[in-house]
Amino acid sequence: VHERLVLYKRLASVHDAEELTQLQEELIDRFGHLPDPARALLDTHRLRLAARPLGIMKVDANADSILLQFVPQPPIDPGRIIQLIQTRRDIRLAGENRLRWHLSPSGGVSSPAEARAANVITFFNLLK
Structure with a gap:
């Protein structure tokens, strides 16, 4: 249990994608x-980590749609x-500071979780 808590703390202290990749590689090595x-x-x-610079404070993703909730003054044009x-x-728009993307049904081969994550990243990229 102690080792797991230490790893959770390390994950919480990761602040960029490079650090996260290093932690992931370390976990695989161990x-x-x-x-x-x-x-x-x-x-x-x-x-x-990808949401933070876009001013996104909450992501709600399911098979049908992705809802992004922004901070009050997001750094997006x-x-x-x-x-x-x-x-x-x-x-x-889905209310104040919220944006919804209604997804088309897809027959991809990835797992539902992987598909949702990929769709969220695609949505983030549309905002850049």
Whole structure:
């Protein structure tokens, strides 16, 4: 239990993608192939790191849509959000400081969690 808590603390102290990759490599070196829950934890932290510079404070992703909630003054060009809303029928404002992307059904081969993570990253990239 102690070792697990130490690893959780180390994960919480990671502040960029490079540090996270180093921690992941260290975990693989120490423990071998990571189980799915451990990989999911690292992927979740990777998404958290990617969301921070965009001013995203919450991500709610499911099979049908992704909802992003922004901090009150996000560092994103408002014109970019307006452009996305005007050019894409699947992206809409969902209240104050929230943006929703309605997803098309896909028949991909990845797991649902991997597909959601990939869609979240795609949404982040649309905002840049």
